[in-house]
Amino acid sequence: MKNITTTLKKLIYSWKRNQYPKKQPTKISKVDNLVIFLLCILISIVSSYKFLLFSPIQSSDIVSWFLTFVKAFISCGILILVSKKENPTITSRQIILIISLLLLVQATKITFTSTISPLSMFVPPALIISQGMGSITSLAWVSIASLNWPESVNNFDYSLFFIALICACFVSVLGGRIRSRAQLLQLSILVPLGALLTQWIIIGNEKGSFIDNQQFVITNGRIFSDTLLLAIIMLFTILFIPLFESIFGLLTKARLLELADKEKPLIRRLSLEAPGTFEHTLLICGLAEEATRMIGGDIDLIKTGALYHDVGKLHAPNWFIENQDGSKNPHDEIDDPIRSSEVLQAHVDEGLRYARKNRLPKPITNFIPEHQGTLKMGYFFHKAKEKNLDITENDFRYKGPIPQSKETAILMLADGCEAALRAMNINASDIEALETISKIISSRQKDGQLKDSDLSKGEIFLIKRAFLNVWKRIRHRRIQYPTAKNNTFS
């Protein structure tokens, strides 16, 4: 009996699963795939061609060439896989950027042989990649670039190469966490200084003695020029990062914070034309931020995403209850549930249009359709049923897709709980608030909206606690302080 129940449950689950749009993998066009493939082949050729320059060519040279070619090609594939794992929404342009930087380093090294230090070749690309695509992708890039370093073993400076690797790894880790352009500038000064000191200690002592001044200056002249070159290239990189952001659609922390500025025209418009939606957005930002902090998600991403999630309501602000200050409800006037459901869906479609117009990055745009997922517009569906209209439940569901990340899933839950928490009685207990939150969240779970988000049961528990904490803060703000006579409001 138990087995039959389990099988039935599985069948119902897979049937329900088919009702929702599948998790969208990153779509890469055939042309882009071809470009990426050709770039990988080019990198493999550049890494291995030197084995074919020996004359006469021995069979061992051909074997070495083949092995190096395959090693370079596979390492490019691993780099692409790591970047896709860290950034599921990575675009083909961004993959092309990572691979092109790898090729650029190889080509620069071959063109300038030993005149350019590996420091200047590893560190600036590591900064761009860590800022735009995260520390893990950047660390993977540094490892692959060092593995495919086109340099013969005879004239290889291991100490300098090691210092360059350490600096690049340091920049990769810090670059993924830096949140402002000012911190980037500090990094562009501190890293060259650190590299200078390390080179001085390791290489300077090796090649020249402090007692022999002439030799010391000659040896360290190279160190000084390498450091200066690194500092200049890093400064130029920082200067061009906004250009990389717009060309390759990179989403750096600094860009996220800039987009979260409430003086941005679109957000300003929202506050003026749809003040109710703006207030709803601010409260959702608080709920979502607290929950994301609890589960260790990307706080900057969700704060910015939450700010833009309902911008589509600008197309018809008074059709949404939060903007109706007691005036007539247009939905009641038209008395057409199908038309009303179209207006609700339009806040997603129009939101996407505003996002395109304002060149919002893809990870922010994703919050617009995913916060509604494929939720049912229950009120209008029941109204249509009452009118005996020829409709199905799917006609009254948002088009989706359902949340594809933890952050968009949290926003969906915050969106659902916001109105209920706001409407709760000031004297309601914590248990009552938690019950309300749990009811809304489990209804979303049962509806299959959280299936693609990878939120675990533990994380959902933490999200509920976070929402409760925010509710406690809201209640605290709403409690009137007793004012004594002759209060000076000091």
Ligand SMILES: [Fe+2]
């Ligand atoms: Fe919405």
Ligand SMILES: [Fe+2]
């Ligand atoms: Fe909303």
